[in-house]
Amino acid sequence: MTDQSHTRFIVYVSLVSMLCLGTAWPAAAQQPAHPAPPDDQAAREALPVYPSLHIAGFGDVNFAAQNRNDGPRGFTEGQFTLHMVSALSPRIAFFGEVTFTPRLDGGTGNPPATGFNAEVERAIIRFDQSDALKVSFGRYHTPINWWNTAFHHGQWLQTSIGRPELVQFGGRFIPVHFVGALVEGVVPSGGLNINYQAGIGNGRGSVISRAGDAGDNNDVPALLANVFIKPDRLFGFQLGASAYSDRITTIGRPDYNELILAGHAVLQREDPEIIAEIADVRHTQVGTSLTTSGFAYYVQAAYRLPAPARLWKPYFRFEHIAIDSDDVVFAGVPNLDGSIVGVRYDISTYVCIKTEGRFLKRVDNQPRANAWFSQIAFTF
């Protein structure tokens, strides 16, 4: 066999293999995920054992193209997220979430910075008395915002690639994390299903994008309340409101009282999926009546196309953030009028590809920043 015919043969074999794999893939994806073990063994496995640690993970790989220097370009590795859940008894459970985020400054400095930032995002120990009363302690995603507690760090769970900017990780508009105690449950209310959450904790730390993990930096605790309904008659619909108060203490500035009022309306049925949230953040300098206000909202709509295009889900989101120019606490937080438009394609039950365009306007009389992002997100 000559070199040329040998190369042709290899190309031919590769193409045939790829075709075979390509046709086998959907079939393999549809195989039942649970091959049946013998009944006795399965029955033994089904009986509860404590502790019962289960680990799941989320990951994503991204590609970005931008016309302005407003974030990463090219390929980026997303957050590597591990989620742990362990029932410790029939009524007590532990939930944990750890992320590893790639750093731009990895390897620089002395000692050299690590390539990834490790962070304990959530660590919650919870006692369930009943559906009406569950008490927990730990580090949470602050339950005053729907997106923050619906998707956490699981990019695969959310339809779009990016989070709305008002709940951006590392953002300052709302406190993304909360360290403290939470009481929650469902109040018997006919078909309305009234859910409540009430919490007390440390609130924002000296760096206001972070929670007070190592203790409160002042003597005023953060308080939160969240109430929402999930009516039986409108399956998939949720409507809620929440309030949060805290005192913010930062170095070199006076203290400020913070009051956040937020609301959400969500229809999570895929055809359609509608998510709308609004939040108002007020800061009042302690000892004065000087109050400033920041206001943000977003509306996202998506629609899972009918068969045979059921794997496709186009989406659109508009978001707005307006910060009072006199707000000292939010100095440097940019205003925003932004739209994203994109589509999600579910390759299999546990893997999806998303691609979206973002068109953002930060300042009046300045050109828009346009960017295109693509992402493969998965759970494992």
Added chain:
Amino acid sequence: MVMFGVLRRGIVCRTFWLALALAWPATLGAQTGRDVAVVVHPDVPIDSLTTADLRRLVLGDRGFWPGSLRVTLLLRAPVAYERDVVLKNICEMTEAQFRQHWIAKVFRADTAVAPKIVYSSEMAADLVNRMAGAITFIDAAQVGRGMRVVKIDGRMPGDKGYTLH
């Protein structure tokens, strides 16, 4: 003789089509129309559930029976008829949506325990009687004597208007 042959061929032919017409709905019914019974552990203190109650149980929005007894959900593995009926009629979800729902449910820390998979009606019947607070779904034709079947919207399997089939 020829006439008899034609007549006999005609009768056979008509009988064949008549039999096929009669058998068709029965065959279809055998595949898709069987009632699925909702079976609970004998200690579960309820006799009847609404469709909305059942949906909350299957989707993990309700984790306790009255008296703070923990719910243990036993579901047939994918492709079983009982599972298809529950997902379609109660959850209004596809298999993929249902799996994604439960991954998200556990990830959100709403519950620490996902549904337990059972691989046969016999296994479901065995476990539902052994595990306190258990609930499962069994083909009504295979429900045995020792099993506690609950009404759905006031109806038992076989009743007119029963929705789980």
